Amino acid sequence: MKRGRFITFEGGEGCGKSTQIKRLEAFLKEKGIDVIVTREPGGTRLAELIRGLLKDEKDDPPCDRAELLLFLAARAQLVKNVIIPALNSGTWVLSDRFSDSTFAYQGYGRGLDLEVLKIANEFACDSLKPDLTLLLDVPPEIAALRMRKREEETNTSADRIELAGDEFHRKLREGFYALAKAEKDRITTIDASGTQDEVWEAVCKSLKRLI
Numbered sequence: 140m141k142r143g144r145f146i147t148f149e150g151g152e153g154c155g156k157s158t159q160i161k162r163l164e165a166f167l168k169e170k171g172i173d174v175i176v177t178r179e180p181g182g183t184r185l186a187e188l189i190r191g192l193l194k195d196e197k198d199d200p201p202c203d204r205a206e207l208l209l210f211l212a213a214r215a216q217l218v219k220n221v222i223i224p225a226l227n228s229g230t231w232v233l234s235d236r237f238s239d240s241t242f243a244y245q246g247y248g249r250g251l252d253l254e255v256l257k258i259a260n261e262f263a264c265d266s267l268k269p270d271l272t273l274l275l276d277v278p279p280e281i282a283a284l285r286m287r288k289r290e291e292e293t294n295t296s297a298d299r300i301e302l303a304g305d306e307f308h309r310k311l312r313e314g315f316y317a318l319a320k321a322e323k324d325r326i327t328t329i330d331a332s333g334t335q336d337e338v339w340e341a342v343c344k345s346l347k348r349l350i
């Protein structure tokens with residue numbers, strides 16, 4: 140049995156990950172490839188409960204270290220119960236965020252020690268690494284416009300993490316650039332400020348080495 144491929148999508152909020160993942164899922168299914176989509180935090184019952192705590196707890200919001208550990212607990216559960224079994228059975232896994240988000244948000248964004256994060260993250264995900272990571276890069280102003288439009292359309296409001304200020308989002312973007320620079324073979328950066336079709340074209344191009 141050939142192991143499935145593990146592809147992750149990363150970037151700041153509103154960069155268009157979910158939109159492109161849906162397209163890729165449909166594209167792979169059309170090619171006859173078994174594929175599942177997961178998201179982080181989330182993807183199992185326990186991890187979805189943790190997601191609720193992380194995004195919406197306003198009365199007793201997690202401190203930075205608690206936030207890190209909650210993300211990692213959700214990841215450990217998802218990796219063990221969903222991702223590894225799927226990959227071992229030959230199914231491809233597309234994940235809306237994975238470890239790079241922890242380095243970008245909790246490391247570069249919140250300022251937690253990157254070396255500690257590395258060890259803790261490897262423990263949580265049993266050293267699993269994506270075969271390919273697509274970093275959708277979009278200027279924060281464009282992302283903010285998209286998010287506002289979506290909030291109006293769906294009548295929702297920004298969550299606890301989305302409410303972090305401009306300085307946080309600047310550090311976050313720089314963090315993603317640093318991660319991409321350090322792992323050029325795994326992480327492909329895509330300009331995601333164009334139309335959905337333009338971004339999809341770039342996604343397809345970067346998939347060539349896997350398909």
Ligand code: Z5A
Pocket residue numbers: 150151152153154155156157158159178179180210235236237238240241242244245285286288289300301302331332333334335336338
């Ligand atoms: N987080 C963390 O801190 N540490 C971690 O380890 C992990 C996560 C794993 C999860 O939030 C939060 O957890 C996230 C990081 C943190 N923090 N924040 N904030 P989430 O899962 O709720 O949301 P998200 O991951 O940030 O994604 P999102 O907001 O749902 O956006 P998206 O998936 O990247 O974009 P989208 O839904 O595809 O598109 C957004 C809107 O733009 C939508 O209306 C689309 O129709 C539109 N769109 C998409 N593409 C385009 C283009 N090309 N042009 C114009 N409009 C577009």
